[in-house]
Amino acid sequence: MYTESIEDYLKAIYEIQKEHAKVSTNSLSEKLNVAPASVTSMIKKLSEKKLVTHKRYQGVKLTKAGQKISLEIIRHHRLIELYLAEALGVPWDQVHEEAEKWEHVLSEDLEDRMDAVLGYPTRDPHGAPIPSRDGTIAELDSIPLADLRSGQSAVVAEVSDHDPDLLRYVGKMGLYPKAKFKVLSIEPFNGPIKIKVDGSEHVLGSGAAQYVFVTEVKGSTTGAT
Amino acid sequence: MYTESIEDYLKAIYEIQKEHAKVSTNSLSEKLNVAPASVTSMIKKLSEKKLVTHKRYQGVKLTKAGQKISLEIIRHHRLIELYLAEALGVPWDQVHEEAEKWEHVLSEDLEDRMDAVLGYPTRDPHGAPIPSRDGTIAELDSIPLADLRSGQSAVVAEVSDHDPDLLRYVGKMGLYPKAKFKVLSIEPFNGPIKIKVDGSEHVLGSGAAQYVFVTEVKGSTTGAT
């Protein structure tokens, strides 16, 4: 077993790696809210444990072993989020914080029981894929809502779960995973985006639209307004 | 918020205090599996934080503040144990270990939700009372099964939950909380105890019988064998 701190570092490295190829000391420092010097010293430790490879000044990369642990913790995290939402009615903007702690003390037995009770789910409440026990994960390729054009229809695939305010904000518009919506208009220069979800219209700032990931619904790329 | 370690010390002090009036350094050392010297240094810290009072060489006692936290953690622990047993089917000999970790990271909100889902229970799976939110607890006065005499009938009130082997052992005989049984015979000199539970007979060592707490059922103190 690894410490909570090590597990959080590995998880953070995985998440940054998914988007940026280069996982820098600074990016970890920001994501984990620790000083860059602290990251360096933890990197040294992870490297000694063969959980990451590290070229000085060049960032880190997970080893196979590191990725395995990382996905194990992410599985815990997302199963817990879903369990809290489904079984105990915890709102989707609060599940992350709870899971962030619980994920480190969940036994394999309980993990299996929750998985079974939930019917072996594949997505967490924010639409993120749940890695399987053996460390497989189906990352989906979706695009930010902000990249859509006027007239396009799309389905929400995933919403970033790190900011509860954001979740409440987009939740109020009904932008949950699997929600279908249509872009009515997009103002230029990162202006507001008007959308129609489930019959009602909403306006959404481009900031938020960066963090809502969608897949386009084909055969609907026509007319604007 | 206090550290996991502090919470575990407070809990241990509460539990020892319940039985022994004097909470010694050594008793804590044994219960928590740490060296006596470690206990002393932690006692110093707890004392500075006004969570315990301490006379050198004379043991510790919880302050009001210390007891409040202690009961808060015990509430977490027991609610979690019951939740795991009821909602997820975790066997009663495994819930303790899981709760020992989870208790420290449970939010008040989730505590309330679990409490509600369980219907505001008053006993954990081992029969121990669950403290209320405001720190009230109904300690029951029961006696060890080992103290019964031949012919007496009694009801299981509580079983010590610290040894999974013990729980499996007495569980096999049906000695769960609320189970009614009759003592058929007790061999002298801490000999084995023959009991009848739910129609079937079992023999139980006096060691185990020390850890099963019962309340006598009146009007049945007659004839032996």
Add this chain to the structure above:
DNA sequence: TATCATTTTTAGATGAGTCTAAATTCTATT
């Protein structure tokens, strides 16, 4: 290509919790 701002690492310190070994205090028994 030399310079400089940015990034990363090193150096050294801190706090929490633990340990072992040694000193101290208590207490039960002579």
Add this chain to the structure above:
DNA sequence: AATAGAATTTAGACTCATCTAAAAATGATA
């Protein structure tokens, strides 16, 4: 009352994860 044995505390060290301040390496740009 003296003393031996047990319990407790002190002293000093260690690991883990963090910090700040200073040094070193990188790489963009003038």
